[in-house]
Amino acid sequence: MAKKTRLNVLDLFCGAGGFSEGFRQSGYNILSGIDNDKNTLDTFARNFPKAVAIQKDLSEDNFSGMDKIINEQIDVIIGGPPCQGFSVAGKRLKDDPRNILYKAYLNLIKHFNPKAVVIENVPTILGLYGGEIGRQIVEDLEQLKYKVKVHKVITSDYGIPQTRRRVFFVGLHSKKDFCFPEGRYIKSPVTSAMAISDLPLLNGFLGELQQEYPSKPKNEYQASMRKKSRYLWNHQAVEHKQRTIDIVKMVPDGGNYKDLPEHLWATRKVNIAWTRMNSEKPCFTIDAGHNHHFHYKANRVPTVRECARIQSFPDRFIFYGNRTSQYRQVGNAVPPMIAKILATSLKKVISL
Numbered sequence: 644m645a646k647k648t649r650l651n652v653l654d655l656f657c658g659a660g661g662f663s664e665g666f667r668q669s670g671y672n673i674l675s676g677i678d679n680d681k682n683t684l685d686t687f688a689r690n691f692p693k694a695v696a697i698q699k700d701l702s703e704d705n706f707s708g709m710d711k712i713i714n715e716q717i718d719v720i721i722g723g724p725p726c727q728g729f730s731v732a733g734k735r736l737k738d739d740p741r742n743i744l745y746k747a748y749l750n751l752i753k754h755f756n757p758k759a760v761v762i763e764n765v766p767t768i769l770g771l772y773g774g775e776i777g778r779q780i781v782e783d784l785e786q787l788k789y790k791v792k793v794h795k796v797i798t799s800d801y802g803i804p805q806t807r808r809r810v811f812f813v814g815l816h817s818k819k820d821f822c823f824p825e826g827r828y829i830k831s832p833v834t835s836a837m838a839i840s841d842l843p844l845l846n847g848f849l850g851e852l853q854q855e856y857p858s859k860p861k862n863e864y865q866a867s868m869r870k871k872s873r874y875l876w877n878h879q880a881v882e883h884k885q886r887t888i889d890i891v892k893m894v895p896d897g898g899n900y901k902d903l904p905e906h907l908w909a910t911r912k913v914n915i916a917w918t919r920m921n922s923e924k925p926c927f928t929i930d931a932g933h934n935h936h937f938h939y940k941a942n943r944v945p946t947v948r949e950c951a952r953i954q955s956f957p958d959r960f961i962f963y964g965n966r967t968s969q970y971r972q973v974g975n976a977v978p979p980m981i982a983k984i985l986a987t988s989l990k991k992v993i994s995l
């Protein structure tokens with residue numbers, strides 16, 4: 644058997660593969676990803692053709708047959724159970740039957756016993772049930788002999804054009820200490836315009852499935868996103884009703900519903916309504932697609948590719964499935980750039 648040269652990764656709840664993409668860019672081998680959603684897994688499979696994409700409902704907590712598919716040593720397990728999979732009512736996290744996905748996750752860690760485990764989630768998870776969830780995740784990993792560190796990040800500090808807040812639990816078997824690097828972009832973040840201003844504005848046009856780039860990249864961020872990408876994919880505008888266009892036209896760059904005449908404030912009953920990106924600041928958190936957030940200049944919501952740029956997905960990473968699914972895949976993802984930074988630091992404390 645050929646000697647292994649890269650650390651093997653198993654991505655649980657892999658989604659489209661944002662987390663995996665960061666690890667791949669850092670030089671890891673993405674061995675396999677597991678998700679129960681067919682469209683999402685299709686995106687993962689096509690972007691990671693050498694990985695084994697497994698469509699499986701992890702709530703079944705049954706891994707029979709898995710060893711036949713994944714028959715190499717797993718060095719790192721990444722991914723996190725969706726946050727609705729965390730509840731505590733008197734019982735411990737892993738003993739509460741509602742937390743079946745979390746239990747399956749722990750069981751897979753026990754089964755593969757990787758050198759490192761990285762769980763990503765929203766930071767509000769640390770405050771749930773008076774901090775009980777966060778404490779139990781740490782304790783459960785410690786019981787499996789991992790030394791655990793918890794890191795909260797805001798992605799704009801790391802050169803990602805988005806103020807996304809996330810928490811990473813990093814568990815290590817190694818005696819060495821894992822250290823999350825300090826952000827280098829705190830004072831000069833990458834802005835929304837720096838991320839997407841080279842993409843066709845599509846004002847009034849829907850855009851082709853596959854497009855030529857109309858201009859050269861305008862900055863380092865755009866150049867790095869375009870690496871190895873010949874054409875532009877997933878850059879098609881949503882067709883809005885004329886009334887939506889007329890209303891959003893009144894909102895300036897960086898504005899929101901408060902910039903509209905007062906009689907229009909209640910047209911959408913959410914406080915994020917009619918929000919435009921601010922071209923001179925990092926973007927708000929890209930979510931799974933709800934049509935309340937708009938481009939800083941065009942009178943439409945951002946395209947899937949614009950969202951992907953803001954999430955730091957390279958343009959060569961193409962999203963499949965219907966457009967609703969594509970928005971969800973992008974919004975759900977761990978930004979590859981933050982995953983790469985984490986993965987690169989992790990490599991310093993684990994070895995082959």
Ligand SMILES: C[S@@+](CC[C@H](N)C(=O)[O-])C[C@H]1O[C@@H](n2cnc3c(N)ncnc32)[C@H](O)[C@@H]1O
Nearest residue numbers: 656657658659660661662679680700701976977
């Ligand atoms: C937050 S997303 C993961 C995003 C991914 N880490 C990335 O960076 O692209 C959570 C994923 O969990 C999957 N999922 C939810 N419930 C599941 C289950 N019972 N079994 C397997 N996958 C599940 C969803 O389909 C979704 O793709």
